[in-house]
Amino acid sequence: MSKISKEALNAINKKTGKHISEGSVKKLAGSVKPSTLQSEAELRKLIKQVSAMAKVPVSENTISEIIGAVKKSGMNPNNMEALMKLMLKK
Template identity: 85%
Template sequence: MSKISKEALNAINKKSGKHLTDGNVKKLASTVKPSTLQSETELRKLIKQVSTMAKVPVSEATINEIIGAVKKSGMNPSNMEALMKLMMKK
């Protein structure tokens, strides 16, 4: 798994108003498999886990937007930092 940059983590913490540690994010990211981003059910589950971890509610509409953006992006499943940045834009 790639290291999450401090800039990305700081941006997430600033936007969410919460304090997530590199360890929290790595622990969650270690459960993500390449198939996670291919399965809408698994991706939905991941988004909800991130929402719970950050204590930031995410509406169904936003979840659907994130899923659509991930599918359109063709994102590399091993690049969690890119996924986190994408999710924070929503």
């Protein structure tokens, strides 16, 4: 995976109020495949992993909203930065 922009990493850290390393984000992002965004179960798992990494609880309702937004967006599954920005809006 290419280097995560400082803007995206800063946004993650600001939103969570915690320091999350670039390495942690890269490791998680490296496990994501294009099919992850096509499968609701896999997407749900990814959201929970991000939540655990950031130590920020995410309600089932919010998870459902994120899944709906990802599906509606037609987002390129290879663009993890766009996915992170979408999740930060929730």
